Amino acid sequence: MSSDNAKAYWKANLRLVLGCLAVWFVVSFLFGILLVDVLNTIQIGGYKLGFWFAQQGSIYTFVVLVFFYASKMNKLDRKFGVHED
Amino acid sequence: MELQTLTYIVVGLTFVLYIGIAIWARASTTSEFYVAGKGIHPVANGMATAADWMSAASFISMAGLIAFKGYDASVYLMGWTGGYVLLAMLLAPYLRKYGKFTVPEFIGDRFYSKTARIVAVICLIVASLTYVIGQMKGIGVAFSRFLEVPFEAGLFAGMAIVFIYAVLGGMKGVTYTQIAQYCVLIFAYTVPAVFISLQLTGNPIPQLGLGSTMADGSGVYLLDKLDLVLGDLGFAAYTDQKGGTLNMFLLTLSLMIGTAGLPHVIIRFFTVPKVRDARSSAGWALVFIAILYTTAPAVGAMARLNLMNTVQIGEVASAEGNLAYADKPDWFTNWEKTGLLKYEDKNGDGKIQYYNDKSASFKDTADKAGWKGNEMVKVDRDIMVLANPEIANLPNWVIALVAAGGIAAALSTAAGLLLAIASSISHDLMKGVFKPEINEKQELLYSRVAMAGAILVAGYFGLNPPGFAAQVVALAFGLAASSIFPALMMGIFVKRINNKGAIAGMLAGLGSTLIYIFMYKGWFFIPGTAMVADNASGWLMGISPGAFGAVGALINFTVAYGVSSVTEEPPEHIQHLVENIRVPAGAGGASDH
Numbered sequence: 318m319s320s321d322n323a324k325a326y327w328k329a330n331l332r333l334v335l336g337c338l339a340v341w342f343v344v345s346f347l348f349g350i351l352l353v354d355v356l357n358t359i360q361i362g363g364y365k366l367g368f369w370f371a372q373q374g375s376i377y378t379f380v381v382l383v384f385f386y387a388s389k390m391n392k393l394d395r396k397f398g399v400h401e402d
Numbered sequence: 403m404e405l406q407t408l409t410y411i412v413v414g415l416t417f418v419l420y421i422g423i424a425i426w427a428r429a430s431t432t433s434e435f436y437v438a439g440k441g442i443h444p445v446a447n448g449m450a451t452a453a454d455w456m457s458a459a460s461f462i463s464m465a466g467l468i469a470f471k472g473y474d475a476s477v478y479l480m481g482w483t484g485g486y487v488l489l490a491m492l493l494a495p496y497l498r499k500y501g502k503f504t505v506p507e508f509i510g511d512r513f514y515s516k517t518a519r520i521v522a523v524i525c526l527i528v529a530s531l532t533y534v535i536g537q538m539k540g541i542g543v544a545f546s547r548f549l550e551v552p553f554e555a556g557l558f559a560g561m562a563i564v565f566i567y568a569v570l571g572g573m574k575g576v577t578y579t580q581i582a583q584y585c586v587l588i589f590a591y592t593v594p595a596v597f598i599s600l601q602l603t604g605n606p607i608p609q610l611g612l613g614s615t616m617a618d619g620s621g622v623y624l625l626d627k628l629d630l631v632l633g634d635l636g637f638a639a640y641t642d643q644k645g646g647t648l649n650m651f652l653l654t655l656s657l658m659i660g661t662a663g664l665p666h667v668i669i670r671f672f673t674v675p676k677v678r679d680a681r682s683s684a685g686w687a688l689v690f691i692a693i694l695y696t697t698a699p700a701v702g703a704m705a706r707l708n709l710m711n712t713v714q715i716g717e718v719a720s721a722e723g724n725l726a727y728a729d730k731p732d733w734f735t736n737w738e739k740t741g742l743l744k745y746e747d748k749n750g751d752g753k754i755q756y757y758n759d760k761s762a763s764f765k766d767t768a769d770k771a772g773w774k775g776n777e778m779v780k781v782d783r784d785i786m787v788l789a790n791p792e793i794a795n796l797p798n799w800v801i802a803l804v805a806a807g808g809i810a811a812a813l814s815t816a817a818g819l820l821l822a823i824a825s826s827i828s829h830d831l832m833k834g835v836f837k838p839e840i841n842e843k844q845e846l847l848y849s850r851v852a853m854a855g856a857i858l859v860a861g862y863f864g865l866n867p868p869g870f871a872a873q874v875v876a877l878a879f880g881l882a883a884s885s886i887f888p889a890l891m892m893g894i895f896v897k898r899i900n901n902k903g904a905i906a907g908m909l910a911g912l913g914s915t916l917i918y919i920f921m922y923k924g925w926f927f928i929p930g931t932a933m934v935a936d937n938a939s940g941w942l943m944g945i946s947p948g949a950f951g952a953v954g955a956l957i958n959f960t961v962a963y964g965v966s967s968v969t970e971e972p973p974e975h976i977q978h979l980v981e982n983i984r985v986p987a988g989a990g991g992a993s994d995h
Contacts, residue, residue: 320981323985326985327984330984334492338487338491341487345480345484345654346651346654346655349476349480349654350476350647350650350651350654351647357641362613362614362623363612363613363614363623363624363626364613364625365625368476368625368641371473371476371479371480372468372476372479372696373609373612373696373699375480375483375484376692376696377692379484379486379688379692380685380689380692383491383681383688386490386491386681387490387678387681387684387685390681391681394678394986399985400987401676401677401986401987401988
């Protein structure tokens with residue numbers, strides 16, 4: 318594997334991780350803590366939205382995020398030819 | 403059938419299962435002992451990781467914490483799950499690619515330094531040992547409450563079980579028992595939750611029930627009702643924030659980083675066959691953890707509502723509003739016997755008044771009604787999950803199941819922690835530093851002896867808990883967050899970090915975190931040596947000692963980067979090592995021998 322290829326793979330990986338961590342930050346720290354009062358003015362069923370993100374929504378998003386990352390990475394591995402046999 | 407007999411049968415059956423697995427899954431090589439031969443399916447590993455991670459605290463204490471703190475307890479829900487996102491994306495796949503047996507081994511190799519490896523071993527042992535003491539205590543408590551045997555006998559029974567499968571089977575035995583323990587604990591947790599959600603809201607799914615209307619036909623949402631009931635008695639609204647925002651932010655971040663840096667969790671990802679599996683396995687672990695962690699908020703809120711409604715049977719401050727002590731339900735009496743629930747008839751009216759006697763705005767109402775203070779003088783939050791089935795009048799087999807679930811949660815976490823300690827002693831200290839000449843067979847023997855020793859030490863501390871046992875949880879997470887996580891992450895993502903930078907960073911992160919914790923909790927937890935009051939007004943910028951780990955991590959990152967950039971570059975073979983772990987191709991089986 319050429320070192321240019323490795324660099325490009327690493328760069329694509331970092332971009333993906335940063336994107337995922339941005340979502341991770343938004344649903345927990347932003348929606349669940351910093352903006353909780355604003356979001357709590359919106360009511361969905363019996364849940365205030367900010368409270369829902371803090372106690373339910375952030376966790377569901379984390380699960381989806383990890384599987385999204387795993388499948389994207391598997392594709393990147395193949396695209397750059399660095400996958401396991 | 404009588405409850406106690408039934409509990410003996412259910413707990414006994416689970417123990418037979420664990421021992422059966424131990425005999426079937428014996429370890430015969432060091433690879434099997436340390437990393438289960440790297441042959442665990444990612445879904446199975448996810449399940450084992452979930453059991454490894456969810457301790458007696460998650461099973462018993464967390465819902466109680468939520469019940470009494472409401473929204474503010476969200477930090478634990480987000481903190482203890484969000485860490486898996488960091489683990490999946492920043493650590494697990496790369497450490498699996500590296501393909502060794504322990505966390506300190508990676509740190510020692512990457513920073514080409516025995517000192518770094520030993521610093522990592524010390525952090526690992528302190529963090530894991532403090533953590534395991536709590537599990538031992540949890541096992542003893544579960545036995546004494548449900549099987550009515552003495553605390554010590556319960557502790558010995560738990561130690562004996564862990565001894566059999568952990569010493570015999572190492573990681574292989576621990577993994578397969580953890581899978582069984584996950585099934586027991588998740589069933590035990592969700593069954594009562596489903597019943598209670600059904601009773602209160604008519605919705606069998608607790609996660610939806612929490613957002614539904616009450617089943618009493620009033621059309622009021624459960625959470626609104628809870629806010630109302632609490633507000634009427636002078637308590638803060640359940641869904642409102644009570645603590646400082648900066649502290650919540652940092653505590654959540656510290657718990658996330660700490661979770662990702664706890665060695666007993668990280669080593670679970672060494673057991674899967676491929677790098678690809680390490681990524682998806684973190685997702686599966688999070689699925690299995692999320693099932694409990696999204697149920698817990700419902701359990702907490704519903705238990706709190708049930709508790710309030712049991713005591714406050716009518717309108718606040720009306721003549722017939724409060725339950726007469728003579729009419730108290732059976733579970734009330736049972737928990738009074740344990741001392742975890744205490745009632746004191748302060749105004750001598752024979753009724754129970756449970757309200758917030760520190761609320762200035764509620765004082766008038768209370769005075770007019772002739773209330774002389776809150777009479778539920780003690781409601782231990784740990785009883786919320788354990789008493790839940792009794793409060794909801796569920797059948798005896800559900801109560802027996804909860805006992806088995808609590809014991810499974812404590813045993814599985816204890817075994818994972820003990821394995822991390824034992825492998826670190828035998829592999830990092832004995833084989834790595836003191837006796838590099840020993841062969842595989844001897845190392846396997848050392849690891850078994852280390853495991854047996856770790857169980858005895860943990861048992862000793864379980865019987866004689868040091869006074870600081872409750873405070874050290876902050877320490878365990880602080881250590882993992884401020885030293886282990888940054889070292890691992892920089893080792894993978896920043897090629898330029900050299901041995902000097904890494905060691906300086908770890909010591910700076912560790913030192914600052916320890917000093918901050920000791921300032922408020924006492925030097926080395928010796929009572930009376932605390933320098934500042936441990937409350938919100940004494941905390942620096944409102945940051946609690948438990949929330950300082952994130953700041954410690956930042957100090958670690960900064961110092962490591964600064965020192966590395968003014969000293970020499972790491973040698974070429976180390977730079978190749980980093981390049982190599984960044985790509986999945988070429989990850990083989992166990993590569994230590």
